[in-house]
Amino acid sequence: MTPAPSLAEPPRFLASALMGLAQVVIWGGSFFLLTVLADPIHRDTGWSLTWIYGALTVGVMISGLLSPRASAYIARGQGRHLLVVSGWIVSAGLLMLAAAPNFAVFVIGWAVIGVGMAGGLYDPLFATLGTQYGQRARPAIQSVTLIGGFATTLTWPVLAWMNDAIGWRYTCVAYAIFLALTIGPMYWKALPADVADKADLAEKARAGSTAVPAKASAASGLSSVDPKLFALLSLVFSIAAILMTAVSVQIVVLLQGTGHSTASAIALSALIGPSMVAVRGLSLALKNLHAIWLTLFSTVFVALGLLAVSSVPAAAALGLVFYGIGNGLRALVRGTLPLALVPASAYAEVMGRLARSSLFCQALTPLACGFVLTQWGAGATLWLLAVLAVANVMLCLALRRMVRRLQATTAPA
Numbered sequence: 001m002t003p004a005p006s007l008a009e010p011p012r013f014l015a016s017a018l019m020g021l022a023q024v025v026i027w028g029g030s031f032f033l034l035t036v037l038a039d040p041i042h043r044d045t046g047w048s049l050t051w052i053y054g055a056l057t058v059g060v061m062i063s064g065l066l067s068p069r070a071s072a073y074i075a076r077g078q079g080r081h082l083l084v085v086s087g088w089i090v091s092a093g094l095l096m097l098a099a100a101p102n103f104a105v106f107v108i109g110w111a112v113i114g115v116g117m118a119g120g121l122y123d124p125l126f127a128t129l130g131t132q133y134g135q136r137a138r139p140a141i142q143s144v145t146l147i148g149g150f151a152t153t154l155t156w157p158v159l160a161w162m163n164d165a166i167g168w169r170y171t172c173v174a175y176a177i178f179l180a181l182t183i184g185p186m187y188w189k190a191l192p193a194d195v196a197d198k199a200d201l202a203e204k205a206r207a208g209s210t211a212v213p214a215k216a217s218a219a220s221g222l223s224s225v226d227p228k229l230f231a232l233l234s235l236v237f238s239i240a241a242i243l244m245t246a247v248s249v250q251i252v253v254l255l256q257g258t259g260h261s262t263a264s265a266i267a268l269s270a271l272i273g274p275s276m277v278a279v280r281g282l283s284l285a286l287k288n289l290h291a292i293w294l295t296l297f298s299t300v301f302v303a304l305g306l307l308a309v310s311s312v313p314a315a316a317a318l319g320l321v322f323y324g325i326g327n328g329l330r331a332l333v334r335g336t337l338p339l340a341l342v343p344a345s346a347y348a349e350v351m352g353r354l355a356r357s358s359l360f361c362q363a364l365t366p367l368a369c370g371f372v373l374t375q376w377g378a379g380a381t382l383w384l385l386a387v388l389a390v391a392n393v394m395l396c397l398a399l400r401r402m403v404r405r406l407q408a409t410t411a412p413a
Helices: 013-028 033-045 049-075 079-099 103-120 122-148 151-190 198-207 227-257 262-269 272-286 291-311 313-341 344-410
Strands: none
Touching (some): 013 079, 013 151, 033 049, 049 122, 079 122, 103 122, 227 262, 227 313, 227 344, 272 313, 291 313, 313 344
16 A cells, blocks of 8 residues: 655745745736836826736736636646746736837736736745645735735835835836846745655645535535525625725725825725735634634724724724624635635645636726716725625624534434
8 A cells, every 4th residue: 555645745835935925016017016116107207007907907817817727727736936937927918008109908918917826925925835735724824915915015105105206117127137136036935845656645635634525525625615606605705805905005095085194095095905914913823713713803803993984984994894803804804714624636626716806896896986986986995895894703603503503413323
């Protein structure tokens, strides 16, 4: 009999820190790039800001379409290779943006970046960790999200400084070169070599997993996951992605629409980042708390925060701190909740499909929120977001009941 393969040692903090820094760099060069550079691009080219942000939407949509394909590579044990190559693809897209002579090429550049985002952001990294280490990946996921929470804090000032010094095109070139040179060494150091033998990888994943709510424990892949469980997971994650995107893109405008000055709105918005990082640090001490509870806490704090901002403008500071706490947990539970609920053999595929629905929602949210804001104003937009947040709490409670029922039916007699 061939002995079962031994599990690799879970990543130590240095490895987790390197993965977190890699995420900071790739998020700054993709999803968060236009927060700083959209206006300089608009002033330099004359392209509409709506079109410029629409190019990002194209990239996010492509990322969503390709996420399941990226998960297939991860399931075959090629996660580290995928993460590195995806960083290089984002670099190539940035170079296309820098050289774009017209808007069509600019959109193509964002399409290329979208290909890289499909295999390079949080979800592919979490899927790689979960596939390699099973339940023992949770501390690494927590550490990665803690460090990744500094993405905007670190990259936005750097992008703004470079834009002032050398313009947006050379900023894209410099960032592309930096990303291309650093992404490989960080992942090569932090992650073990890819597994060539899929059976060996599956055996390792099973050895490290304690997930029980599956239709058939002997099955593998997405078919082993209860369809209702997957649907609820997808809905909870998708609504959370809508809320995160809406607040990230429009919170300053929404606060201004409820009576805050520009300076006040910016200062209040700055409370979100520290709150996110603080709660992720606290979560490191909660390693024994089931991820379903972290998910419930996340949805409750997001709902309380948005209700406070919507109903009591004077309580906006407290509301945004609450929102930051909930949103800080959101990134963590994206990786740890599926890890706790589905068989390790299905983890990569589930993460890819969950990412697809969430990314589609993220891509469409700015357009939908812009329409609501234009038609009915900031107050109505905030209340709509608050209602969605409360609905997500209800869905999370339903998910918790389903998990308890599935655990009861799979428990040994």
